[in-house]
Amino acid sequence: MLKQFFIICSGADTDILKNSAIGEQNKYAGIGATVFFTALMAFIASSYALYTVFDNLYAAIGFGLIWGLLIFNLDRFIVSTIKKRDNIMDEIIQASPRLLLAVIIAIVISKPLELKIFEKEINQVLLEQKNDLTLANQDQIALQFNPKTEALKQDILALQTEIDTKEAQVNALYDIYINEAEGTAGTNLLGKGPVYKEKREKHDAALTQLQQLKETNNKKITAIETAIAKLETDYNTQIETTQPIIDGFDGLMARVTALNTLPWLPSFFIFLLFLAIETSPIFAKLLAQKGEYDFKLEDQETAIKSIVEQKVQERKLAIKADFEINNKVYKDITEEEELYEYKRKKARELMQLQADAFYNGQKKLL
Structure with missing residues (x-):
């Protein structure tokens, strides 16, 4: 079986x-x-x-x-x-x-x-490729968010610098009116005279401006920090969204490519x-x-081939004989007087009909 x-x-x-x-x-x-x-x-x-x-x-x-x-x-x-x-x-x-x-x-x-x-070696190659793709993906996504984040951080730094500058100015005014009161600078007169009051008022006005500036800038800094946090959240979300694509990088083409390495x-x-x-x-x-099977197969094929060739040749001879018989038959018919007279009669009738038709057509035109 x-x-x-x-x-x-x-x-x-x-x-x-x-x-x-x-x-x-x-x-x-x-x-x-x-x-x-x-x-x-x-x-x-x-x-x-x-x-x-x-x-x-x-x-x-x-x-x-x-x-x-x-x-x-x-x-x-x-x-x-x-x-x-x-x-x-x-x-x-x-x-x-x-x-x-x-x-x-x-x-x-x-x-x-x-x-x-x-498979184990290919998995190792794919793991290394996935790690490289993960790092490259993070870098590419970071290019979309880092410039915006850095610009916002620069805005925070500018606002904080503005506060620090104003605070340094207020501290300088504070030192001036304190020194005036102690008599160590300015008029060098000990006590709180008119000059002291003038400088004290200038300091207090600057301090009020500093407090207002801190309040305004801190609100702006908080808003900017919220925007930065949102950018970081979007960055992490995009990383999490694209990572499964990289994790699924182990199809047939990826494995064949890894095998070639x-x-x-x-x-x-x-x-x-x-x-x-x-x-x-x-x-x-x-x-x-060449064995027994080959000889038998060849014998069978050549036998069929011979039969087919014989039939084809017989058909050709039959067609040739049929043509010769038809030619002889038609040749004999052309020599018969009866057939000649019959065709002569029919041709004469046809010509008469054509003449009558022509005559009637000309008569109608006149």
């Missing part, structure tokens, strides 16, 4: 192999087994690759099954269309496009399995393994001697 299944997988003619030697049956069973297991590996590889895309096990298995059947059909077609010839060069020329297709299939099958085999030699050996599996049925057919 299993042997018969593998023979079917090989694409060979089961009716011919049924009456062939056991060795021939085993050869094509081996070829069919290679085709089957290659399709099985294609199913596993594509299911894993599609799972990284859809994140759905059932969808991945469903599409993977379709892909495995497609690869199975292609491999079966490639193997079944290679026929043994009497000239090795003809066989090589016949197999060259099929070998190219086998190479493409080997690449398609091996790449998803490489992704699974080197790893050393190429291990991946190349895996590719060679699948290339050997994929091309082994083709090389088995090319290297094997």
Whole structure:
């Protein structure tokens, strides 16, 4: 049962192999087994690759099954269309496009399995890339908010500087009227005279202005600090919004790109393994001697070809004979007097009718 299944997988003619030697049956069973297991590996590889895309096990298995059947059909077609010839060069020329297709299939099958085999290394590369993307994303978002934040901080600094300047002025006025009262500066007279009062009033007026300035500027500073806090909140919100996109940076294309950053030699050996599996049925057919199955198949094909060519030739001869008979028949008819008189009579009647019609038409015009 299993042997018969593998023979079917090989694409060979089961009716011919049924009456062939056991060795021939085993050869094509081996070829069919290679085709089957290659399709099985294609199913596993594509299911894993599609799972990284859809994140759905059932969808991945469903599409993977379709892909495995497609690869199975292609491999079966490639193997079944290679026929043994009497000239090795003809066989090589016949197999060259099929070998190219086998190479493409080997690449398609091996790449998803490489992704699974080197999954830990790929995850490490992706983690480093995600960290770099996170930092770059933070820097890019900061470029949108930092200039505004710095401008607001400069406004706070200007308002605070204005308060400090006014406060220094008030302190200077305070020192002036105190020194005037102590007699250590100004008029150098001890006591609170008219000059003292003048300077005291000037200080008090400046102090009142300072208090008003503090109240006004503090309100402005509070409003600006609220704006800065809002900018920081917006910055953090945008970081939190964009971070899941970076965290999800582990799709199929990202994994293939990460795989390409790893050393190429291990991946190349895996590719060679699948290339050997994929091309082994083709090389088995090319290297094997022409066997019983090949002779029987050639005999069957040439027999059908001979029958078809014979039928085509017979049709050509039949058409040629029919033409010759028709020519002879029509030639004999042209020599009959009765047919001549009949056609002469009908032609005379036709000319009379044409003359009458012309006459009637001219009569109406007159």
